[in-house]
Amino acid sequence: MALDKDIVVLLGGVGGAKLASGLAQILPGQRLTFVVNTGDDFWHLGLRICPDLDTVMYTLAGLVNPDLGWGLKGDSAVALETLNSFYGVDTWFRLGDKDLATHLQRSQLLRCGRSLTEATGRLSKSLGLDAALLPMSDEEIPTKIETLELGELGFQEYFVKHRWQPALKSIRHAGSEKSSLTTQVRSALMAADMVLIAPSNPWLSVAPILAVKGMRDLLTSLDVPVVAVTPIIGGAAVKGPTAKIMSELGQEVTAANIANFYTGIINGFVNDSQNEPLGCSELRSIQVNTLMKTEDDKKSLARATLDWVESWGA
Amino acid sequence: MALDKDIVVLLGGVGGAKLASGLAQILPGQRLTFVVNTGDDFWHLGLRICPDLDTVMYTLAGLVNPDLGWGLKGDSAVALETLNSFYGVDTWFRLGDKDLATHLQRSQLLRCGRSLTEATGRLSKSLGLDAALLPMSDEEIPTKIETLELGELGFQEYFVKHRWQPALKSIRHAGSEKSSLTTQVRSALMAADMVLIAPSNPWLSVAPILAVKGMRDLLTSLDVPVVAVTPIIGGAAVKGPTAKIMSELGQEVTAANIANFYTGIINGFVNDSQNEPLGCSELRSIQVNTLMKTEDDKKSLARATLDWVESWGA
Numbered sequence: 001m002a003l004d005k006d007i008v009v010l011l012g013g014v015g016g017a018k019l020a021s022g023l024a025q026i027l028p029g030q031r032l033t034f035v036v037n038t039g040d041d042f043w044h045l046g047l048r049i050c051p052d053l054d055t056v057m058y059t060l061a062g063l064v065n066p067d068l069g070w071g072l073k074g075d076s077a078v079a080l081e082t083l084n085s086f087y088g089v090d091t092w093f094r095l096g097d098k099d100l101a102t103h104l105q106r107s108q109l110l111r112c113g114r115s116l117t118e119a120t121g122r123l124s125k126s127l128g129l130d131a132a133l134l135p136m137s138d139e140e141i142p143t144k145i146e147t148l149e150l151g152e153l154g155f156q157e158y159f160v161k162h163r164w165q166p167a168l169k170s171i172r173h174a175g176s177e178k179s180s181l182t183t184q185v186r187s188a189l190m191a192a193d194m195v196l197i198a199p200s201n202p203w204l205s206v207a208p209i210l211a212v213k214g215m216r217d218l219l220t221s222l223d224v225p226v227v228a229v230t231p232i233i234g235g236a237a238v239k240g241p242t243a244k245i246m247s248e249l250g251q252e253v254t255a256a257n258i259a260n261f262y263t264g265i266i267n268g269f270v271n272d273s274q275n276e277p278l279g280c281s282e283l284r285s286i287q288v289n290t291l292m293k294t295e296d297d298k299k300s301l302a303r304a305t306l307d308w309v310e311s312w313g314a
Numbered sequence: 315m316a317l318d319k320d321i322v323v324l325l326g327g328v329g330g331a332k333l334a335s336g337l338a339q340i341l342p343g344q345r346l347t348f349v350v351n352t353g354d355d356f357w358h359l360g361l362r363i364c365p366d367l368d369t370v371m372y373t374l375a376g377l378v379n380p381d382l383g384w385g386l387k388g389d390s391a392v393a394l395e396t397l398n399s400f401y402g403v404d405t406w407f408r409l410g411d412k413d414l415a416t417h418l419q420r421s422q423l424l425r426c427g428r429s430l431t432e433a434t435g436r437l438s439k440s441l442g443l444d445a446a447l448l449p450m451s452d453e454e455i456p457t458k459i460e461t462l463e464l465g466e467l468g469f470q471e472y473f474v475k476h477r478w479q480p481a482l483k484s485i486r487h488a489g490s491e492k493s494s495l496t497t498q499v500r501s502a503l504m505a506a507d508m509v510l511i512a513p514s515n516p517w518l519s520v521a522p523i524l525a526v527k528g529m530r531d532l533l534t535s536l537d538v539p540v541v542a543v544t545p546i547i548g549g550a551a552v553k554g555p556t557a558k559i560m561s562e563l564g565q566e567v568t569a570a571n572i573a574n575f576y577t578g579i580i581n582g583f584v585n586d587s588q589n590e591p592l593g594c595s596e597l598r599s600i601q602v603n604t605l606m607k608t609e610d611d612k613k614s615l616a617r618a619t620l621d622w623v624e625s626w627g628a
Contacts, residue, residue, distance in 0.1 A: 046418060046425055076390070082415035083418065083419060087416075087419045097411045101394075101397040102400070104361075104393070105400075107360050126401045
């Protein structure tokens with residue numbers, strides 16, 4: 001496995017952060033660029049909250065709460081509990097006291113005119129990250145979920161407040177038609193030797209990234225391996241609503257349907273050993289263990305993926 | 315002592331809050347209006363911080379940290395410490411985690427277009443206050459301190475960061491010429507049966523209130539008792555820089571000079587038993603114990619002041 005390849009990873013939160021962690025353990029940070037979904041971001045209590053950026057940042061910094069896979073380890077929630085007990089504020093969205101430091105600092109940087117890319121760079125450098133952590137866009141492109149029971153919901157209302165229980169009818173990326181790729185995302189992708197799509201939820205976490213204006217065209221114009229890792233293992237999602245959403249959209253919960261979702265964008269697919277093979281697909285694919293429970297699992301999946309892609313050239 | 319009098323109190327932070335507490339213990343809350351200095355307020359870490367309003371609010375709600383006289387009892391500072399340890403933010407201004415709830419909620423209300431008067435009303439009602447808590451103005455009138463050593467400083471830089479050690483040359487109330495009295499402050503003063511100026515620092519805490527455009531004229535037009543309580547006891551301030559500032563301004567540290575500061579505004583003065591009498595002043599005055607160490611001291615001073623003023627009519 002060559003260490004001199006530049007790799008760009010498109011990813012969401014918890015699942016993506018695991019693969020990010022595996023990659024960061026085997027490759028020099030300066031070779032890695034993480035382009036993170038910001039469709040989940042929202043203004044809340046006057047703060048700009050970027051759940052996926054923070055999950056990836058805390059994970060790479062070794063600060064993430066290992067039980068949850070997001071948030072900071074050893075965090076308290078005094079401020080949030082006080083907002084509720086003193087002022088009756090509805091605290092369905094959990095914000096830890098340590099975590100608040102990130103939201104305060106980022107919101108302050110944004111209000112002082114910094115872009116989200118700049119703010120994220122400042123925060124992640126402060127936490128010691130070597131890898132580049134980039135939001136998918138500097139514009140706000142909030143993911144809106146049209147549900148059967150409750151009509152259209154903001155992403156966090158759907159995901160956290162209603163715990164992704166309402167049936168999903170469709171997804172909208174508000175403002176994507178007016179969005180643009182940042183210089184940093186464009187440059188990283190154009191210089192990449194390989195693009196990975198992490199085992200994040202394709203509809204909720206990767207689709208927002210693909211919806212940034214110019215992203216699909218840029219990805220399809222690249223002459224390098226673009227490889228997705230399946231988030232579906234044995235007919236189920238490891239965590240979260242991927243399988244549920246596939247059913248609601250009338251799709252069989254198979255890795256083949258994940259690969260189909262990325263048709264035209266990917267030229268390789270990392271399938272899980274427990275899944276059916278993709279069958280007659282034109283796509284290159286490999287079957288390995290993709291379940292990441294331990295640090296070794298994360299490293300193994302990262303290494304297997306890189307080694308496999310490297311073998312294409314042979 | 316009549317309970318059917320409407321009383322307006324002009325006050326700053328800790329010293330003023332003690333008298334406020336004494337008054338609130340002996341009078342029905344709906345008879346009391348507290349008009350609080352907001353010259354100390356500032357935007358910090360993206361939050362609107364109103365130290366004196368919060369000190370008075372927390373004191374009246376029984377939530378104040380009894381050791382400090384400000385802040386909330388039993389508070390932690392996880393968010394602030396994390397801002398420092400993660401992001402290198404200079405944390406010279408202490409903000410507790412519970413306290414952050416107030417700043418977040420107020421900042422959010424202000425950003426949503428509420429006035430500081432409305433926001434303060436909402437916060438103080440949530441904490442169960444019957445008395446009206448009013449900022450001196452809805453405009454920002456930041457107190458600027460011209461110092462000998464460091465030039466002009468923002469109030470909190472002077473007071474907290476440099477612990478009021480630089481020698482004070484002069485004080486400016488930035489923007490006061492464009493400020494105005496709120497409807498609520500004007501109405502309360504016009505309906506008042508008595509106005510009290512709490513034993514707060516005249517230069518730092520009361521002068522900003524008097525600097526609100528229209529305040530002096532309104533006070534001098536009132537035909538009711540307007541009574542100040544001395545913050546100087548036995549040639550010293552109970553707490554804070556009142557005596558130090560008087561010296562720096564070339565004044566003897568006497569109650570007479572406090573009374574002089576309010577010339578034209580007050581018609582009564584509550585002097586301390588330990589001080590020299592005012593002498594040949596035209597002003598009505600009384601000498602009582604004004605040191606408030608216990609809850610009984612606060613009630614006694616409040617009761618002595620009200621009873622004395624009531625006796626004027628006799």
